Amino acid sequence: xxxxxxxxxxxxxxxxxxxxxxxxxxxxxxxxxxxxxxxxxxxxxxxxxxxxxxxxxxxxxxxxxxxxxxxxxxxxxxxxxxxxxxxxxxxxxxxxxxxxxxxxxxxxxxxxxxxxxxxxxxxxxxxxxxxxxxxxxxxxxxxxxxxxxxxxxxxxxxxxxxxxxxxxxxxxxxxxxxxx
Amino acid sequence: xxxxxxxxxxxxxxxxxxxxxxxxxxxxxxxxxxxxxxxxxxxxxxxxxxxxxxxxxxxxxxxxxxxxxxxxxxxxxxxxxxxxxxxxxxxxxxxxxxxxxxxxxxxxxxxxxxxxxxxxxxxxxxxxxxxxxxxxxxxxxxxxxxxxxxxxxxxxxxxxxxxxxxxxxxxxxxxxxxxxxxxxxxxxxxxxxxxxxxxxxxxxxxxxxxxxxxxxxxxxxxxxxxxxxxxxxxxxxxxxxxxxxxxxxxxxxxxxxxxxxxxxxxxxxxxxxxxxxxxxxxxxxxxxxxxxxxxxxxxxxxxxxxxxxxxxxxxxxxxxxxxxxxxxxxxxxxxxxxxxxxxxxxxxxxxxxxxxxxxxxxxxxxxxxxxxxxxxxxxxxxxxxxxxxxxxxxxxxxxxxxxxxxxxxxxxxxxxxxxxxxxxxxxxxxxxxxxxxxxxxxxxxxxxxxxxxxxxxxxxxxxxxxxxxxxxxxxxxxxxxxxxxxxxxxxxxxxxxxxxxxxxxxxxxxxxxxxxxxxxxxxxxxxxxxxxxxxxxxxxxxxxxxxxxxxxxxxxxxxxxxxxxxxxxxxxxxxxxxxxxxxxxxxxxxxxxxxxxxxxxxxxxxxxxxxxxxxxxxxxxxxxxxxxxxxxxxxxxxxxxxxxxxxxxxxxxxxxxxxxxxxxxxxxxxxxxx
Numbered sequence: 001x002x003x004x005x006x007x008x009x010x011x012x013x014x015x016x017x018x019x020x021x022x023x024x025x026x027x028x029x030x031x032x033x034x035x036x037x038x039x040x041x042x043x044x045x046x047x048x049x050x051x052x053x054x055x056x057x058x059x060x061x062x063x064x065x066x067x068x069x070x071x072x073x074x075x076x077x078x079x080x081x082x083x084x085x086x087x088x089x090x091x092x093x094x095x096x097x098x099x100x101x102x103x104x105x106x107x108x109x110x111x112x113x114x115x116x117x118x119x120x121x122x123x124x125x126x127x128x129x130x131x132x133x134x135x136x137x138x139x140x141x142x143x144x145x146x147x148x149x150x151x152x153x154x155x156x157x158x159x160x161x162x163x164x165x166x167x168x169x170x171x172x173x174x175x176x177x178x179x180x
Numbered sequence: 181x182x183x184x185x186x187x188x189x190x191x192x193x194x195x196x197x198x199x200x201x202x203x204x205x206x207x208x209x210x211x212x213x214x215x216x217x218x219x220x221x222x223x224x225x226x227x228x229x230x231x232x233x234x235x236x237x238x239x240x241x242x243x244x245x246x247x248x249x250x251x252x253x254x255x256x257x258x259x260x261x262x263x264x265x266x267x268x269x270x271x272x273x274x275x276x277x278x279x280x281x282x283x284x285x286x287x288x289x290x291x292x293x294x295x296x297x298x299x300x301x302x303x304x305x306x307x308x309x310x311x312x313x314x315x316x317x318x319x320x321x322x323x324x325x326x327x328x329x330x331x332x333x334x335x336x337x338x339x340x341x342x343x344x345x346x347x348x349x350x351x352x353x354x355x356x357x358x359x360x361x362x363x364x365x366x367x368x369x370x371x372x373x374x375x376x377x378x379x380x381x382x383x384x385x386x387x388x389x390x391x392x393x394x395x396x397x398x399x400x401x402x403x404x405x406x407x408x409x410x411x412x413x414x415x416x417x418x419x420x421x422x423x424x425x426x427x428x429x430x431x432x433x434x435x436x437x438x439x440x441x442x443x444x445x446x447x448x449x450x451x452x453x454x455x456x457x458x459x460x461x462x463x464x465x466x467x468x469x470x471x472x473x474x475x476x477x478x479x480x481x482x483x484x485x486x487x488x489x490x491x492x493x494x495x496x497x498x499x500x501x502x503x504x505x506x507x508x509x510x511x512x513x514x515x516x517x518x519x520x521x522x523x524x525x526x527x528x529x530x531x532x533x534x535x536x537x538x539x540x541x542x543x544x545x546x547x548x549x550x551x552x553x554x555x556x557x558x559x560x561x562x563x564x565x566x567x568x569x570x571x572x573x574x575x576x577x578x579x580x581x582x583x584x585x586x587x588x589x590x591x592x593x594x595x596x597x598x599x600x601x602x603x604x605x606x607x608x609x610x611x612x613x614x615x616x617x618x619x620x621x622x623x624x625x626x627x628x629x630x631x632x633x634x635x636x637x638x639x640x641x642x643x644x645x646x647x648x649x650x651x652x653x654x655x656x657x658x659x660x661x662x663x664x665x666x667x668x669x670x671x672x673x674x675x676x677x678x679x680x681x682x683x684x685x686x687x688x689x690x691x692x693x694x695x696x697x698x699x700x701x702x703x704x705x706x707x708x709x710x711x712x713x714x715x716x717x718x719x720x721x722x723x724x725x726x727x728x729x730x731x732x733x734x735x736x737x738x739x740x741x742x743x744x745x746x747x748x749x750x751x752x753x754x755x756x757x758x759x760x761x762x763x764x765x766x767x768x769x770x771x772x773x774x775x776x777x778x779x780x781x782x783x784x785x786x787x788x789x790x791x792x793x794x795x796x797x798x799x800x801x802x803x804x805x806x807x808x809x810x811x812x813x814x815x816x817x818x819x820x821x822x823x824x825x826x827x828x829x830x831x832x833x834x835x836x837x838x839x840x841x842x843x844x845x846x847x848x849x850x851x852x853x854x
Contacts, residue, residue: 059706063686064644064695073690073699073707080699080707082690111687161689168691 031124034145036152037102038118039087043152045145046104048122050157053105057083057115069164071115076105082164086114089160090138109161130154139163187283190235194280197228201247201273203407206414208258209266218255222248228276240279247272267418270411314393321386327379334372341365388703395682396434399587402480403431405444412448413476416455423462423473424455430480434587435487439561443489443581446557450491450577451476453551458495458575468572470494482603483714485685485697486563487583492576498569500526506535527567531555554579570805588683590700590710592676593659595640599708601681601700606713608660608667610675617658618671621752627658627669631744632763633751634660635720636669642719643695643709663713665777666762668720683710695719721760735780735853736760740770740796741814742788746837750783750814750845757846759853767791771799779809780853784831786815786822797829810852814840 033048053076060072060083069088074081083103086092100115123145130143133153137144140160141153204221207213213220229244250269254260261269345361406428417424435443459465459474466472479490504518507529518526529535533552554577558565563581590601611629618625618636626633638655655671662668683698694715699707737759739750751761762777764770768790770782782800786793793813800806810832815822818836826834833848 059704061699061707061709062644063690063693063709064642065693066690070690073686073709075701075705075707078701078705080684080687082687109689112689164689168689 030127032127032130034123034125034154035104036120036123037086037104037116038120039090039092039116042092043120044086044090044116044141045123045152045154046157047154050107051104052107052110053077054119055103055105057101057103067167071100074103074113076113079111081105081111081113082168083113083115084160084164086116086155086160089114089163090140090155092138104157106157106161108158109165112161112164114157114160187235190231190237191280191283193231194228194240194276197224198273198277198280199404199407200224201228201276202270202411205266205269205273206407206410208261209263209414211259213258218251218258222251222255225251237279237283240276243272243276243279270415314390318390321383321390324379324383324386328376328383331372331376331379334368334375338365338368338372341368384703391701391703392680392682395585396587396680398436398585399434399682400437400440401431402433402435402440403428405440405447406431406478408444409447409451409478413451413455416452417459420456421461422455422459424459425473425475426451427475427477428480429478432589433480433482433487435583436585439487439581439583442557442560443579446554446579447478447489447491449551449553450579451478454491454493454495454575454577457498458493460496464496482583482586482588482605483712485582485586485683485712486580487586489579490576491579492574494574497571497573497575498527498530498567499571500569503527503529503535507532510535527569530567531565573805582685584685586683587680588710589678590681590683591659591678592708593639593670593672594674594676595638595643595655595672596645598640598643598645599676600639600643601683601708601710602659602661602670602713603697603710604678606661606663608662610657610659613656613658613671621748623756629660629667629669631747631765633748634667634669635717636671637716637720638671642670642716661713661716663717666717666760668713668717670716681710736762736777737781737783737849737853738762738764738770738773738779739783740764740767740788740793741785742766743785746785746814753842753845754783754849756842757849759849767793767796767799770796774800774806774809778805781849782809782811783849784811784813786813786817786826794825794829797826797831801830812848812852814845 034045035048035051035054036043036045038044055076058074058076060074062072063070066072069084071083071085074083085100087100099117101117102119103113103115106112106114125145130145133141133144138153138155140156140163142156142159143154145152145154201221201224204213204217204224208217208221225244225247229241229248232238232240232244247269250265250272341361342365345358345365348358348361409428410426413424413426416422454476455474459476460468460470462472465474474493474495476491476493479488479492481488481490500523504513504521504526507513507526508515508518510532512529512532512535513521518529521529531551531554535551554565558579558581561581563579565580566578567575568578569575589604591604591607592599592601613627617627619628619633620626621633625636627636636658639659655673657672657675658669659672659675660667661670681700683700685698686693686696695712696715697710697712699709702708737754739747739754739761741747741750741763742765747763747765751763754761759780762773762779764773766788767784770784771791774782782797784793784796791799793815797811797813800809800811811830812833812835813826813831814835814837816837818839823834832852835845835848
């Protein structure tokens with residue numbers, strides 16, 4: 001396993017963006033590229049391939065009467081995006097205590113962003129080192145990475161987006177939803 | 181140049197000219213074409229002729245030339261055109277339109293032909309003024325950037341002075357000018373901060389304007405549809421020997437071009453149907469006590485994130501039994517099922533393929549295709565279509581479609597830290613609130629506005645923003661918002677400004693939020709919410725009806741009384757009973773309101789200036805659309821003669837003021853409205 005790098009924001013952004021330019025290296029080498037995020041204190045992993053973008057949290061317009069997971073609306077590259085608390089989506093007790101300073105845009109549904117506390121780095125993990133979750137794992141966790149105190153839950157962003165769509169009745173595709 | 185490229189720009193220009201020609205010829209016929217109408221038409225025809233010759237389309241050039249020949253003798257006598265001459269000019273416009281359409285690839289077999297002069301708005305032609313506005317916005321932003329750069333230079337100078345200052349401190353030999361240097365630096369920094377802040381604000385405004393202008397370029401005014409629709413009405417009326425006036429409203433609404441094109445097609449069927457099946461012949465109308473000429477109205481309005489096209493006529497209405505028979509004859513439904521349908525369900529059958537109540541087929545309508553096209557277009561945009569009809573009074577067809585992007589003139593309101601846009605068309609007025617302006621009536625906050633109590637809500641609270649601790653002071657302003665023909669006072673702190681904004685729909689992943697019509701981007705690209713006034717009113721009603729929530733949708737009652745106290749008392753009692761209440765100050769006012777909305781009951785005073793209560797109740801018996809609405813007279817007159825007179829007029833109950841209790845009034849009302 002490759003340990004997360006200690007990167008500054010620009011390095012991290014470049015590294016993140018580069019993954020979309022490199023043709024299928026990940027699959028060829030059987031490595032999974034992960035983004036490591038922090039929700040409060042605990043760290044979690046997200047598959048970079050499931051993400052369409054990474055950005056610092058922006059001004060959020062809260063929506064009246066929205067459920068607790070939905071933080072509100074943000075504007076991302078000229079699009080209206082619904083921003084959800086990643087902590088709330090996995091039922092984390094950190095949901096109400098920590099500020100959400102970062103967000104990722106879901107690749108499968110580009111009008112959904114997930115907000116969390118911080119980005120701590122990226123890592124490349126051999127696919128063989130991903131282990132199935134045991135009972136008691138948080139919702140949407142599909143695998144674990146590492147072991148012992150360094151073990152991380154790998155959260156399935158697509159599954160979270162599906163849960164949001166199911167809850168809101170949003171069945172249109174991302175492109176249908178664009179107003180351009 | 182390939183042929184398609186050769187014609188690409190010609191088609192755009194030619195379609196525009198055809199639209200202008202069509203509109204101006206119709207205006208010429210009506211006699212309201214403005215100054216020098218013939219000279220304008222001649223210029224348009226001449227321009228088209230020249231353009232057609234450039235792209236080697238001699239047939240179009242010939243027709244345009246023939247139009248010039250027909251127009252030229254009337255340059256100074258625009259009133260002298262005969263109906264036949266107008267007809268010939270319109271026919272020439274149609275022929276040009278057909279020639280232009282022939283330049284497009286042939287449509288697939290089976291495609292329903294598009295009505296003449298109603299062409300798709302596939303390309304947007306940007307006006308020079310619009311381009312100038314964009315350019316000016318961008319140039320202004322560049323100017324502001326220059327100012328920001330100057331500010332940065334000032335900050336650099338201060339940095340240099342700070343370095344010098346540091347050196348003095350390091351040398352531990354502060355010179356005599358130390359204080360002066362520090363003060364100079366402070367002033368320079370203050371100056372730079374103020375300058376940069378000002379420039380940043382200006383840049384914000386300019387960028388917001390440029391963004392709005394670019395978005396707006398994608399939207400076209402609905403008025404683009406009106407000339408072709410007016411033409412469709414005129415041609416249908418001419419063909420069928422009817423007299424029809426076509427009125428339009430809502431021309432300022434702007435829509436995306438593909439929505440506008442599709443709806444134009446549906447609307448042309450609707451207006452032609454209104455003329456063919458709705459408006460009676462002049463003789464029939466005169467026999468029925470109507471004017472010889474009928475009226476077809478097309479109203480376009482926006483409510484929240486939906487646009488409504490309402491086509492109404494004052495014709496004979498739809499014979500619902502005939503619709504049932506036609507559907508049975510087409511094999512769409514069995515005899516027994518048709519008979520079992522309600523009035524509204526049977527009316528829906530007119531949108532089925534081939535269903536027509538027309539006894540004969542003519543050039544205008546009768547195939548039962550038109551409304552099928554309407555249904556198809558509405559379904560394509562996930563909209564809704566509804567019909568209301570009344571025998572002898574007329575028909576109204578309402579098309580409702582969601583819009584993905586629209587331009588709406590709105591006002592920005594501030595309540596606490598909340599900033600929210602409200603469509604300006606829903607804002608009746610704004611007023612300053614005195615400390616005692618808000619009163620409690622029937623257990624809810626109300627504001628007395630123009631002699632009646634209207635619900636009052638705090639915007640911040642309704643939008644889920646908690647009040648600051650200990651802050652129960654009333655808002656400083658009330659925006660009087662109109663929704664669904666009702667008024668509502670909305671407490672806010674400030675009105676920021678009004679502006680034309682581009683409203684984007686909320687992402688589907690945010691779920692359905694009834695209180696919001698969408699969101700707009702501010703200059704930084706952050707969303708600001710846009711309120712849905714209709715839902716705000718519903719929210720206000722929900723709050724007040726919580727203690728006694730009715731199990732069925734609230735029924736509307738009209739209270740008619742010239743006394744403010746009586747009106748408010750009756751309103752309060754009826755609203756606590758779960759009814760919606762409108763108020764009228766006289767019989768005449770009540771007749772006007774009853775034309776606008778269907779009421780379940782009239783509660784009417786007897787002694788009023790002008791039309792008294794007896795006369796009002798009698799009058800309601802004279803109109804088909806009012807005859808089924810019961811009336812209660814509430815009066816101080818307790819004599820037997822008065823009671824008899826009330827019964828003769830048609831009142832269903834007679835209540836003496838001062839002798840009734842809240843419960844007995846509600847009991848009587850419930851017994852009449854079910």
